Amino acid sequence: MFIQIIGVGKLKEKYLIDGIAEYAKRLKPYLKFEIIEVADEKAPDSLSEAEVVQVKAREGERILSQIKGEAHVVALAIDGKLWSSEELARELDQLGTYGTSHVVFVIGGSHGLSDEVMRRAQQRMSFGRMTLPHQLMRLVLTEQIYRAVKINRGEPYHK
Numbered sequence: 001m002f003i004q005i006i007g008v009g010k011l012k013e014k015y016l017i018d019g020i021a022e023y024a025k026r027l028k029p030y031l032k033f034e035i036i037e038v039a040d041e042k043a044p045d046s047l048s049e050a051e052v053v054q055v056k057a058r059e060g061e062r063i064l065s066q067i068k069g070e071a072h073v074v075a076l077a078i079d080g081k082l083w084s085s086e087e088l089a090r091e092l093d094q095l096g097t098y099g100t101s102h103v104v105f106v107i108g109g110s111h112g113l114s115d116e117v118m119r120r121a122q123q124r125m126s127f128g129r130m131t132l133p134h135q136l137m138r139l140v141l142t143e144q145i146y147r148a149v150k151i152n153r154g155e156p157y158h159k
């Protein structure tokens with residue numbers, strides 16, 4: 001299986017870069033894994049509602065331009081469906097079983113994902129009702145993908 005994560009903005013914090021690199025390395029024997037960073041839209045801190053929609057739309061265009069037609073897209077959204085680690089593992093397993101070999105997880109920028117990206121997504125996954133910084137979300141998601149792989153292979157990992 002080929003799994004991609006698309007995130008907005010360049011990762012800056014060393015601890016996040018190192019953490020993601022560690023899980024990417026652990027994933028390597030099991031599947032093809034890639035993180036794509038699209039540019040974030042430079043904007044002042046205080047924006048009107050219309051400006052926020054515009055920022056999300058521009059970032060959304062960049063995200064959509066990176067998604068291949070056949071890819072199964074999972075958008076990360078606070079109000080999405082809550083999945084346990086076992087459910088994520090099962091979803092990936094089922095997708096693979098029924099012929100979907102390319103899964104793209106999409107994480108929004110600081111204002112979230114555009115409606116266009118949400119419409120492209122086949123599924124919306126929530127990590128709970130708390131808002132996580134989008135860059136930290138990349139690390140948490142990468143670890144959960146690794147956990148899912150270990151669950152599906154029945155291999156030992158942290159409980």
Ligand SMILES: C[S@@+](CC[C@H](N)C(=O)[O-])C[C@H]1O[C@@H](n2cnc3c(N)ncnc32)[C@H](O)[C@@H]1O
Nearest residue numbers: 076077107108111112126127128130131132134
């Ligand atoms: C800082 S959050 C954006 C917050 C924005 N107000 C919103 O409601 O989407 C940036 C991105 O991180 C992801 N994210 C943050 N917390 C999440 C959570 N608890 N579950 C799923 N995704 C989350 C989402 O993709 C979100 O678009």
